[in-house]
Amino acid sequence: MKKSAILWTFLIVSLLAFCGEAFSFPLKAKDDMGREIEFLKKPERIVSLAPTHTEILFALGLGEKVVGVTDFCNYPGEAEEKQKIGGYITPDIESIIALKPDLILAFGTLQQPFVEILEKRGQKVFYVYPRSVKDTLDLFERIGNITGAKVNAEQLKNEVSEQIKCIQNKIGQIHNNKRPAVFRVMGLEPIGTIGSRSFQTDVFYHAGGKNIFADIRKDFFQINIDAINEHNPDVVIVCGEDSEKVKQKLKDQKKWKTLEAVKKDRIFVISCDLVCRPGPRIAETIEKIASYLYPDKFVVYPERIISLGPSITEELYLLGVQDKLIGCTMYCKKPEEAKAKEKVATVIEVNLEKVISLKPDIVLATSLTDIKSVQKLKDLEIKVVDFPLPESFSQINDQFLKLGKITGKQKEAAEIINIAKNKVDLIRNKVKDLQRPEVFFQVGAKPLFTITGDSFINDFIEYAGGINIAENLKSGFFSREEVLKADPDILIIVTMGIKGEKEKKIWGKYTTLKAVKNDNIFIIDSYKLCSPTPQSFVEALEEIANILHPEDIGE
Amino acid sequence: MQNKVIRWILWVLLLGGILLGISVFSLCVGSAGIPVSEIFNLILDGKGSTGYSILIDIRLPRIILGFAIGGALSLAGVLLQGMFRNPLVEPYTLGISGGAALGVCINIVFKLNETAGIFSFPLSGFTGAVLVIFLIYSLSKKKGILKIQGLLLTGVMISFISSSLIMLIMAISRTEDIHGIVFWIMGSLEEPNWALIKLAVIIAVSGLITSYLFCFDLNALSLGEEEALHLGINTERSKRFLFITASLLTGCSVSVAGIIGFVGLIVPHFVRMFVGRDHRILLIASFLTGGAFLILCDTLARTIISPLELPVGVITGILGGSLFVYAMSKKQIVLGGNSA
Structure with a gap:
């Protein structure tokens, strides 16, 4: 009797813990159109009407429950396999309803008309529009709340706030007058920008900058070039995927040439997928922008490395950055895994086409590398760092340390060198x-x-x-x-x-x-x-x- | 006569078409795996994309340089073979390439390239070539007359001397320097400097125009020096001029692209089989064929064991040599310029 009582208690407790979230239903939640919406049970079929929502849902581990997304929902990769319901401002109402969702997540003022239409058709729509970084963090919780993923939501919120704190510690305290003035281009013709009601203004603030139009209480508005010139921004931030092209397009327009920031080439292109989505990657966005504003505080380490020397390849593995190695020479056979990396060269001859098509951040060359190839890569604005053949043990170490610095693994490099030096000293002492x-x-x-x-x-x-x-x-x-x-x-x-x-x-x-x-x-x-x-x-x-x-x- | 001209024009058009076709083909293939259907769009889209950069910054310069070097070497081959009436003469027989290679070796060993920059390679190659040209020229001139057979022998000897000197330099230099030298000797159409490429094109084309002025002299010379003299040709003047033109073409090619063998030897023979031995058509046809041939060889060198690259000389040798032997066995002809 006693035994079974314990068993029962155990079962019930674990069941409670397991379904704890399910028990919070029915619940009521307020959306950003001020409506109180009642949820009778945990939603099982969710349609996301914005990439931000999709990213949040996947981050909360609800990917399985997403049945429909927009054409623009491309992150994470799995999202692209979901049923498409049209664009962000052109969602197809019929195909949404056909999916029989029990929750539709809408986003931003532009979608307010659809909220009403969908509601009239008997759908449950939850509308949000975060206006700041804090709103974004809260949004995780709010969506977690109505989808029964509270625990995950809390965890996500903590994680992201921790990352943001970390970035702000790097930047340090900055007086308001010292903040670089940011102008965000939202449209070229006519020129559009953002005001204090856009979360991006707050993103710039968290990145240690300030939006030059932070005092305008609007989210999005048009402006003329003179007004921008009056504020004389230090940097121009524009979004796009092909940064060279976007930059060129901006520079090509006559009126922009009057801007000091454009003249000094202080234009930064950031992926629209990052900067326009107040989602789980907001810390990443803040860090990117902070690294534009404070380049010396944010050393950017190469993400795509090509090694043109067998020993360099081996050293990259030693430093634990093998994931960033995207190409190496035919003779890079140590360690075993290096054989599987893309081959772009022999020790001396480089296949330039291959190298360029891999889009490396940095190419590590040796003194055996053909100097003509090195010159060509430099002409194409690819960073090439030379590692001459070492003439001594200490040069091997110096080069290893240099490699450590380049890849952001200075500490690891120093440690490995220390161990090696100690061992060498030991042997030298023995034979002295x-x-x-x-x-x-x-x-x-x-x-x-x-x-x-x-x-x-x-x-x-x-x-x-x-x-x-x-x-x-x-x-x-x-x-x-x-x-x-x-x-x-x-x-x-x-x-x-x-x-x-x-x-x-x-x-x-x-x-x-x-x-x-x-x-x-x-x-x-x-x-x-x-x-x-x-x-x-x-x-x-x-x-x-x-x-x-x-x-x-x-x- | 009228017939001949029409036939020649057809040949030039055909070869020009082949050259263009091979150039387009070369632009379309490569290890980057850009689909042919996208190439047009990539070029239209213009600067900025990786694909554009591969096409315009990597492939196009090689094609243009291949055209210039292939054309120049073949042209030099025609000039020398016609002048010496010897089927085995090619631009490199005269020791010009040896001189250029020696110049580059000295550059590498004394590390001039570290102070003078990348431009110093072609410069030192060219200096070496020009020095050898003057040496050969002055050694073969006796009493104001250029001895053709002497010229050839001196050239071959100088070629041997310079290759021995290169080996000497390699023997006493550091490992890394040796790599640099071997590289350069292997020859490659990879050239980062646009100015040099343009220069090579200008020199090759002006070489063609200059030598065309001498096409009748060449026709006469191929009958024999004495016969040419009897035909009223100022043989001394034309020999001097042709020798210097061929030398400059070779020196320039070698200093930019290193030693790419076989083009200057095979292409003229090959073209002669088809268009005949009249230099009026031979010069142009060889120039076009040489350009097309080298572009094709370079394309193969780039792609055969992609992503790795073969030295282009490997392909010119194998492809050119076997093609030539095949054609020769099919078509019974007399080599060289000994008979009209």
């Missing part, structure tokens, strides 16, 4: 007082080619406690005669396009060599040696130290 064997490092067979002091590979030998017999040479060409004369203690063959075993046999014929007598010929895989990241440097160093001082290093 040991006898230094003489080493010949072979990287090419015909003709015989070795490593000189100006390559980071020389550091391997030095740090591992050896002496490179070719360190002071200018060029890597080396004759066998010289090797016999120098008689190194150890021979290391790197399989860089040469057959290691075959080379080993050839050396084996020279029985006078110390290295041959003591069987001190070793073969190392070139992949380990030749793509120098701080991490792989340590790994290769460990291997070489092991060859040079097998007893003292050990595994």
Whole structure:
């Protein structure tokens, strides 16, 4: 008896918690036309008449219940698969009704006539028009409330307000007079703009700016160029998807040329999908605008990176920004996943068409990259950063740090370098007082080619406690005669396009060599040696130290 | 006579049509995968879109440069083959390319390009070419007479010397520099500088016009120097002029696009098979065919193993060589200009 009582209580409590939201129905809610609307039960078929609503519904996890959206509802991607009911100001009433919705969400003054029509046809319509950032945050709750998604709505509201707070902390306190004056272009011919009754004015305020027409109590109105000039805006913000084209169109019109902001090219184009929707992405919008107004406080890190060097690719993975890597060379084979990335080049030759069509924010080139290609990319206003071949371990680290800075992962880069440095120091300490064997490092067979002091590979030998017999040479060409004369203690063959075993046999014929007598010929895989990241440097160093001082290093 | 002119005009129209067709084809294909149906719209829409940028900033310059370089090299080939009456002569036999390559090598090794900028490559290539031209020219001139066979031998030798010097430079230079040199020697139509492209076109076209003034001299020269002299040709003057024109065309091409082999050798032979050996038509036809051929080869080089690119010389060699051997086996003709 007791047991079943506990079971029952448990069941009921969990059921209550589970359906808690369902129990809040029936409920009454006021919409922005001042009407009190009664909801008898939780809506199951919702039609959204605005992209903002669609975004909110999906953010609240109600995507399943959305049965109809407008032609403009493109976010999130799933929304595009929903039934279309027409445009924002041209919704098709019949197809809405055919969907048998139990809730229709309308938005903005332009839709007020439809609200009445739909209502007359017996539909339940909830109309909203947020006028500020706070209204937007409240809107999440209001929609959550009438759709039975209260918990999610609260969470969404908290998340977005947290993001906004974060952005405002970055901007810091700004006196009203110091706020950059923003002019928002809402139409070119005739010129349209927004006043204090548009939420965008508040968005600009939250981004640390001020709308030059913030004192006009309207949402949208027309204005002439002289009135704009009177206020002399610091920046012009316009919305569009193809920023270059939109900018050009604006610049092409004569009257705009009188504006100081246009003359100074202080025009910013932001996606209409972001700036015109008081939805869950409002924090993103605020951050974008804040980054225009305060560029030094918002470093914009590249989102689309193309790497033209195998080691750069490897380093990007080390830094954990592999998702931003959109293209690399054929030879980027480390780590394994890099093989799946789009191939845009060999180490030296770049397919410019491919690079451009991928629209990278930044291209990372090496000193092997064809300079003509680099020049062309720069001419096309693509940012190219050069990473010359490192000449030493410290240069490897410097470049890694540079890469960290570029990708916004400076801290991670510094950490990885620190670990690598410590490991290197450890090995160097171990071999410090040991006898230094003489080493010949072979990287090419015909003709015989070795490593000189100006390559980071020389550091391997030095740090591992050896002496490179070719360190002071200018060029890597080396004759066998010289090797016999120098008689190194150890021979290391790197399989860089040469057959290691075959080379080993050839050396084996020279029985006078110390290295041959003591069987001190070793073969190392070139992949380990030749793509120098701080991490792989340590790994290769460990291997070489092991060859040079097998007893003292050990595994 | 009347018949001949009509036939020639038809040839020029046909070749011009082919050139245009290949150019349009080249504009339409590439690794970016822009659908052909959109290309027209993209161009009409104008600046700003990525597609437009690929078409106009990447593909178009290559097509124009391919036209200029292909035309110039073929023209130089016709001039030299006609003048030397030797079927194996091509623009690069004379050591001009070697000189240009040497100039660029020196530039790379001494890092002149870092101070003088990207423009310094073609400049140093051209300087090298011009120096070699003067060297060959003055070595082959004896008592005011240009010895044609001597000219050829000196050219071949200078070519060997400069390639050895290049190897010497490569042997003693740093790895990264070697890459730069190898690159340049492979040849490519990728040229970021519009001014250079325009210059190449101007030089190629004015080369065509200048050499056309000498088409009768060339016809006479192909009978033999002595015969030409008897026909009343001022052979010294025309030899000098033709040699310098061909050299400048080659030097200019090499300095902009690197060494692209086979075009100057094969195209003139190929064209001669079809239009005959009269230089009045041969010059124009070779120029047009060379341009079309190089554009086609470059298009293939861009697309065959896309997204990677082959050096265009690979395609000119394989395609040109095999096409030529095939055509030769089908059409029994005498090579070169030994007989009229």
